[in-house]
Amino acid sequence: MPTSTSNPPPKPSSRAAGKKPLIYGAGVVVAAALLGYVSYRATAPDAPGPGSSSSVVAGVTADPDEGVYPELAKLARRDAGDRLARGRADAPVVLIEYADFKCGYCGKFARDTEPALVKKYVDNGTLRIEWRNFPIFGSESEAAARASWAAGQQGRFWEFHRAAYAEGVKEKGFGKDRLKALAREAGVPDLDRFVRDTDGAAAAAAVSKDQEQGYGIGATSTPSFLINGRPIAGAQPAETFTQAIEQAADRAKNLGNAGQGAHGTASPEGAANGRGSAK
Secondary structure, rough: OOOOOOOOOOOHHHHHHHOOOOOOOOOOHHHHHHHHHHHHHHHOOOOOOOOOHHHHHHHOOOOOOOOHHHHHHOOOOOOOOOEEEEOOOOEEEEEEEEEEOOOOHHHHHHHHHHHHHHHHHHHOOOOOEEEEEEEOOOOHHHHHHHHHHHOOOOOOOHHHHHOOOOOOOOOOOOHHHHHHHHHHHHOOOOOOHHHHHHHHHHHHHHHHOOOOOOOHOOOOOOOOOEEEEEEEOOOHHHHHHHHHEEEEHHHHHHHHOOOOOOOOOOOHHHHHOOOOOOO
């Protein structure tokens, strides 16, 4: 998504535009094409703004099964030790977010929408949020993504996330000194380790893995989301996410009641592990 409503929407990076959807299973190419189209519509000059409830942009309909792709739902990691996730590993609904710290609409979602979703759905065990670093705005985006991963290694990812998405922060850039200052603000205990981890091969590999997954599902802009396999592009109104989450929760409950098991629900062993990283 555009980093500012006052500037023309940026084109997807050449790397993003040239990526081909990965084959996750039957129907995933259709899902990737949908997300790519929705991503395009969300950034097109004549597209409805982030305050619009257009179903063309949101990709959410009244039918709880329409636009849901089980192959994409399987991308949820549900790893109780995932430091870039919040909520129960066995939550019935998983929201995966592909985002860039230099993206203005990602910041809007982080400040205006996500906290309410956490309070309403994560805290009661309905929702799990899994972050995917999807830097598409150049070297500073890449550096911020690696830094967020490094903060996560010390249990401070979400604190770094909040600091990096605070109003006016991205305009100051994400140079090394700024990233270290953000880590200090986030309460990262060992700043020397943070610097080493940010520049290390493990951070680069983790970010690259997330990027490849985002490109593979057809994402061409940020933020892009999957909610139990339903693609949503852009910082849509809160009700778009509420509708999608509640539909997904009802669908999981109905499947469970039918004796089929809620789609994607973790095993009893996973449930015993409880929550992922701290909120």
